[in-house]
Amino acid sequence: ETGVTQSPTHLIKTRGQQVTLRCSSQSGHNTVSWYQQALGQGPQFIFQYYREEENGRGNFPPRFSGLQFPNYSSELNVNALELDDSALYLCASSLYSASGNTIYFGEGSWLTVV
Amino acid sequence: DAKTTQPPSMDCAEGRAANLPCNHSTISGNEYVYWYRQIHSQGPQYIIHGLKNNETNEMASLIITEDRKSSTLILPHATLRDTAVYYCIVRPHYNQGGKLIFGQGTELSVKP
Numbered sequence: 001e002t003g004v005t006q007s008p009t010h011l012i013k014t015r016g017q018q019v020t021l022r023c024s025s026q027s028g029h030n031t032v033s034w035y036q037q038a039l040g041q042g043p044q045f046i047f048q049y050y051r052e053e054e055n056g057r058g059n060f061p062p063r064f065s066g067l068q069f070p071n072y073s074s075e076l077n078v079n080a081l082e083l084d085d086s087a088l089y090l091c092a093s094s095l096y097s098a099s100g101n102t103i104y105f106g107e108g109s110w111l112t113v114v
Numbered sequence: 115d116a117k118t119t120q121p122p123s124m125d126c127a128e129g130r131a132a133n134l135p136c137n138h139s140t141i142s143g144n145e146y147v148y149w150y151r152q153i154h155s156q157g158p159q160y161i162i163h164g165l166k167n168n169e170t171n172e173m174a175s176l177i178i179t180e181d182r183k184s185s186t187l188i189l190p191h192a193t194l195r196d197t198a199v200y201y202c203i204v205r206p207h208y209n210q211g212g213k214l215i216f217g218q219g220t221e222l223s224v225k226p
Contacts, residue, residue, distance in 0.1 A: 002157075033212030042116075042201065042216030043158065056213055090157050094212045102148075103212050105157035 003027060004106035006091050012112045018079045021109045023091030025072040031055075032074040033103070034066060035090040043090055049074060050096050078111075086113045116217030117141065118202045123221045126196075132189040134220050136202030139183045146207040147178060148214070149187045151198040158201065158216075161187065165207070192224045 003026035013019050025032050033048035033056075045058040049068035063079040072093070078085055088110055094103040119137040126132040138147065146165050150158040162169055162176045164185075169176045175188040189196055201219040 002159075004157075031211045035214075042199075042218055043214070045213050045215065048212040050211055055211055058213075088155075092212050092214075096211050101207070101211075102160055102163065103214060104160060105150075107157045 002104035002106065004091060004093050004104055006089075006106040006109050008109055009107070010110045010112075012114060013081050015081055015083060015113055017081050018077065019081060019111060021076040021078075021089050021091075021111070023074045023076070023093075023106060025074065025091075025093035026104055029093035029095050029104075030072055031094045031096040031101075032068055032072065033092045033094070034074070034076045035092065035105075036060070036085075037088040037090060037108070038084075039087070046076070081113045083113050086111060116215050117204050118217050120200070120202055120217060120220045122218060123223070125223050125225060126189075126192045128194060128224055128226050129191055132192040132196065132222060132224070134187040134189075134200050134202075134222065135184065136187070137184045138202070138204050141182050141204050142206075144206050145204045147176065147182075147185050148203045148205060149174070149176065150201045150203065150214075150216075151196075152201070152219070153195075153198040161200075163207065192222075194224050194226065196222065197224045198222060 034046040035043035037043040047057040094101040148163040149161040199219040
Protein backbone atom coordinates (compact mmCIF):
# COMPACT_ATOMS: atom_id res chain seq x y z
CA GLU A 1 0.00 0.00 0.00
CA THR A 2 1.42 3.35 -1.09
CA GLY A 3 -1.24 5.58 0.47
CA VAL A 4 -2.03 7.06 -2.95
CA THR A 5 -5.64 6.52 -3.92
CA GLN A 6 -7.32 7.24 -7.24
CA SER A 7 -10.91 7.38 -8.40
CA PRO A 8 -12.70 6.19 -10.38
CA THR A 9 -10.92 2.94 -11.20
CA HIS A 10 -12.62 2.52 -14.56
CA LEU A 11 -14.74 4.78 -16.73
CA ILE A 12 -16.02 5.05 -20.27
CA LYS A 13 -16.48 8.38 -22.05
CA THR A 14 -17.57 9.46 -25.49
CA ARG A 15 -15.30 11.34 -27.88
CA GLY A 16 -15.61 15.08 -27.32
CA GLN A 17 -16.65 14.79 -23.69
CA GLN A 18 -14.70 15.97 -20.67
CA VAL A 19 -13.39 13.83 -17.81
CA THR A 20 -12.13 14.50 -14.28
CA LEU A 21 -9.92 12.01 -12.46
CA ARG A 22 -9.12 12.34 -8.76
CA CYS A 23 -6.17 11.50 -6.59
CA SER A 24 -5.46 11.56 -2.88
CA SER A 25 -1.77 11.84 -2.07
CA GLN A 26 0.18 9.98 0.57
CA SER A 27 0.03 11.77 3.90
CA GLY A 28 2.80 14.37 4.23
CA HIS A 29 3.53 14.54 0.51
CA ASN A 30 3.42 17.98 -1.13
CA THR A 31 3.91 17.10 -4.80
CA VAL A 32 1.57 15.25 -7.10
CA SER A 33 2.31 14.18 -10.64
CA TRP A 34 0.18 12.59 -13.33
CA TYR A 35 1.10 10.05 -15.97
CA GLN A 36 -0.59 8.54 -19.01
CA GLN A 37 0.12 4.93 -19.90
CA ALA A 38 -1.13 3.62 -23.22
CA LEU A 39 -1.44 -0.11 -23.70
CA GLY A 40 1.96 -1.74 -24.07
CA GLN A 41 3.89 1.44 -23.31
CA GLY A 42 5.67 2.84 -20.28
CA PRO A 43 4.04 5.68 -18.33
CA GLN A 44 4.44 9.15 -19.85
CA PHE A 45 4.76 12.20 -17.60
CA ILE A 46 1.89 14.68 -18.07
CA PHE A 47 2.60 17.31 -15.40
CA GLN A 48 3.22 17.83 -11.72
CA TYR A 49 1.86 20.19 -9.09
CA TYR A 50 3.71 21.65 -6.15
CA ARG A 51 2.09 24.06 -3.70
CA GLU A 52 -1.04 24.17 -5.86
CA GLU A 53 0.78 25.35 -8.99
CA GLU A 54 1.84 23.46 -12.10
CA ASN A 55 5.57 22.92 -11.81
CA GLY A 56 6.67 21.01 -14.88
CA ARG A 57 4.85 19.59 -17.88
CA GLY A 58 5.46 16.90 -20.42
CA ASN A 59 4.52 16.91 -24.08
CA PHE A 60 0.76 17.09 -23.63
CA PRO A 61 -1.66 19.66 -25.08
CA PRO A 62 -3.43 22.31 -22.96
CA ARG A 63 -6.66 20.31 -22.93
CA PHE A 64 -4.92 18.29 -20.23
CA SER A 65 -5.11 20.39 -17.08
CA GLY A 66 -5.00 19.85 -13.37
CA LEU A 67 -5.54 21.16 -9.90
CA GLN A 68 -3.89 20.58 -6.56
CA PHE A 69 -5.83 21.43 -3.43
CA PRO A 70 -4.54 22.68 -0.04
CA ASN A 71 -4.82 19.17 1.36
CA TYR A 72 -2.55 18.01 -1.50
CA SER A 73 -5.27 16.04 -3.25
CA SER A 74 -5.42 16.57 -7.00
CA GLU A 75 -7.54 16.38 -10.12
CA LEU A 76 -6.66 15.69 -13.73
CA ASN A 77 -9.06 17.17 -16.28
CA VAL A 78 -9.09 16.26 -19.93
CA ASN A 79 -11.30 18.22 -22.32
CA ALA A 80 -12.47 17.34 -25.81
CA LEU A 81 -11.62 13.67 -25.39
CA GLU A 82 -10.10 11.85 -28.32
CA LEU A 83 -9.97 8.12 -28.96
CA ASP A 84 -6.19 8.16 -28.35
CA ASP A 85 -6.79 9.40 -24.81
CA SER A 86 -7.85 5.87 -23.91
CA ALA A 87 -5.22 4.82 -21.38
CA LEU A 88 -4.35 4.12 -17.77
CA TYR A 89 -3.93 7.40 -15.89
CA LEU A 90 -1.59 7.23 -12.95
CA CYS A 91 -1.22 9.61 -10.06
CA ALA A 92 1.98 9.73 -8.03
CA SER A 93 2.91 11.62 -4.91
CA SER A 94 6.21 12.61 -3.37
CA LEU A 95 7.76 15.01 -0.91
CA TYR A 96 9.69 17.78 -2.64
CA SER A 97 12.53 18.38 -0.22
CA ALA A 98 16.24 18.90 0.03
CA SER A 99 16.62 15.59 1.81
CA GLY A 100 15.52 13.56 -1.15
CA ASN A 101 12.30 11.98 -2.24
CA THR A 102 10.86 8.77 -3.57
CA ILE A 103 7.78 8.76 -5.78
CA TYR A 104 4.85 6.49 -4.99
CA PHE A 105 2.07 5.61 -7.41
CA GLY A 106 -1.60 4.88 -7.11
CA GLU A 107 -3.31 1.99 -8.89
CA GLY A 108 -4.57 4.20 -11.71
CA SER A 109 -7.79 5.05 -13.47
CA TRP A 110 -8.62 3.22 -16.68
CA LEU A 111 -10.20 5.55 -19.22
CA THR A 112 -11.84 4.24 -22.36
CA VAL A 113 -12.96 6.76 -24.98
CA VAL A 114 -15.49 5.47 -27.51
CA ASP B 115 13.99 10.11 -23.86
CA ALA B 116 14.87 7.53 -21.28
CA LYS B 117 18.54 7.47 -20.28
CA THR B 118 18.54 3.73 -19.66
CA THR B 119 18.66 0.59 -21.80
CA GLN B 120 17.16 -2.71 -20.68
CA PRO B 121 16.55 -6.05 -22.39
CA PRO B 122 12.90 -6.27 -23.46
CA SER B 123 12.24 -9.61 -21.80
CA MET B 124 13.75 -12.25 -19.53
CA ASP B 125 12.70 -15.59 -18.09
CA CYS B 126 13.54 -16.95 -14.65
CA ALA B 127 12.74 -20.22 -12.91
CA GLU B 128 10.74 -20.00 -9.72
CA GLY B 129 13.00 -20.07 -6.65
CA ARG B 130 16.07 -18.97 -8.57
CA ALA B 131 17.66 -15.54 -8.51
CA ALA B 132 16.48 -13.09 -11.16
CA ASN B 133 19.22 -10.72 -12.34
CA LEU B 134 17.90 -7.78 -14.34
CA PRO B 135 20.55 -5.63 -16.07
CA CYS B 136 20.36 -1.94 -16.93
CA ASN B 137 22.75 0.28 -18.86
CA HIS B 138 22.94 3.98 -18.05
CA SER B 139 26.21 5.09 -19.60
CA THR B 140 25.31 8.81 -19.59
CA ILE B 141 24.35 8.98 -15.92
CA SER B 142 25.33 12.25 -14.20
CA GLY B 143 27.12 12.55 -10.90
CA ASN B 144 24.00 13.65 -9.02
CA GLU B 145 21.67 11.05 -10.52
CA TYR B 146 20.47 8.00 -8.69
CA VAL B 147 19.37 4.69 -10.16
CA TYR B 148 15.78 3.80 -9.33
CA TRP B 149 13.93 0.57 -9.97
CA TYR B 150 10.18 0.21 -10.21
CA ARG B 151 8.06 -2.70 -11.30
CA GLN B 152 4.56 -2.86 -12.70
CA ILE B 153 2.43 -5.91 -12.33
CA HIS B 154 -0.22 -6.18 -15.02
CA SER B 155 -2.94 -3.55 -14.72
CA GLN B 156 -1.53 -2.07 -11.51
CA GLY B 157 0.40 1.11 -10.72
CA PRO B 158 4.21 1.05 -10.70
CA GLN B 159 5.68 -0.15 -7.42
CA TYR B 160 8.88 1.34 -6.02
CA ILE B 161 11.55 -1.29 -5.38
CA ILE B 162 14.88 0.30 -4.53
CA HIS B 163 17.27 3.11 -5.42
CA GLY B 164 20.97 3.80 -5.06
CA LEU B 165 23.78 6.20 -5.95
CA LYS B 166 27.01 4.23 -6.06
CA ASN B 167 27.01 1.74 -3.22
CA ASN B 168 25.23 -1.56 -3.36
CA GLU B 169 21.83 -1.44 -1.68
CA THR B 170 19.58 -4.12 -0.25
CA ASN B 171 16.08 -4.07 1.16
CA GLU B 172 13.37 -6.59 1.83
CA MET B 173 12.45 -6.78 -1.84
CA ALA B 174 15.71 -6.80 -3.75
CA SER B 175 19.39 -5.93 -4.04
CA LEU B 176 20.86 -3.30 -6.32
CA ILE B 177 24.40 -3.67 -7.61
CA ILE B 178 25.90 -0.59 -9.29
CA THR B 179 29.21 -0.87 -11.12
CA GLU B 180 32.12 1.23 -9.95
CA ASP B 181 31.93 3.49 -13.01
CA ARG B 182 28.14 3.75 -12.45
CA LYS B 183 27.44 3.07 -16.12
CA SER B 184 25.37 -0.01 -15.41
CA SER B 185 23.51 -1.76 -12.64
CA THR B 186 21.77 -5.02 -11.85
CA LEU B 187 18.61 -5.59 -9.86
CA ILE B 188 18.61 -8.91 -8.08
CA LEU B 189 15.51 -10.70 -6.84
CA PRO B 190 17.14 -13.42 -4.73
CA HIS B 191 14.37 -16.04 -4.82
CA ALA B 192 11.92 -15.21 -7.59
CA THR B 193 8.28 -16.24 -7.18
CA LEU B 194 5.44 -16.31 -9.67
CA ARG B 195 4.20 -13.04 -8.14
CA ASP B 196 7.41 -11.33 -9.30
CA THR B 197 6.24 -11.62 -12.92
CA ALA B 198 6.05 -7.98 -14.01
CA VAL B 199 7.63 -5.26 -16.13
CA TYR B 200 10.71 -3.86 -14.39
CA TYR B 201 11.79 -0.30 -15.08
CA CYS B 202 15.25 1.13 -14.46
CA ILE B 203 15.24 4.95 -14.21
CA VAL B 204 17.92 7.53 -13.47
CA ARG B 205 17.07 10.86 -11.86
CA PRO B 206 18.37 13.25 -9.23
CA HIS B 207 17.17 12.32 -5.76
CA TYR B 208 17.30 15.71 -4.12
CA ASN B 209 15.23 18.82 -4.78
CA GLN B 210 13.19 17.06 -7.38
CA GLY B 211 9.49 16.68 -7.89
CA GLY B 212 7.51 13.84 -9.30
CA LYS B 213 8.89 13.44 -12.79
CA LEU B 214 10.16 10.07 -13.91
CA ILE B 215 11.11 9.15 -17.46
CA PHE B 216 10.17 5.55 -18.12
CA GLY B 217 11.66 3.47 -20.90
CA GLN B 218 10.22 0.22 -22.19
CA GLY B 219 11.44 -1.83 -19.24
CA THR B 220 12.14 -5.54 -18.99
CA GLU B 221 9.25 -7.96 -18.93
CA LEU B 222 10.24 -10.65 -16.44
CA SER B 223 8.41 -13.97 -16.61
CA VAL B 224 8.90 -16.27 -13.65
CA LYS B 225 8.07 -19.83 -14.60
CA PRO B 226 7.28 -22.84 -12.38
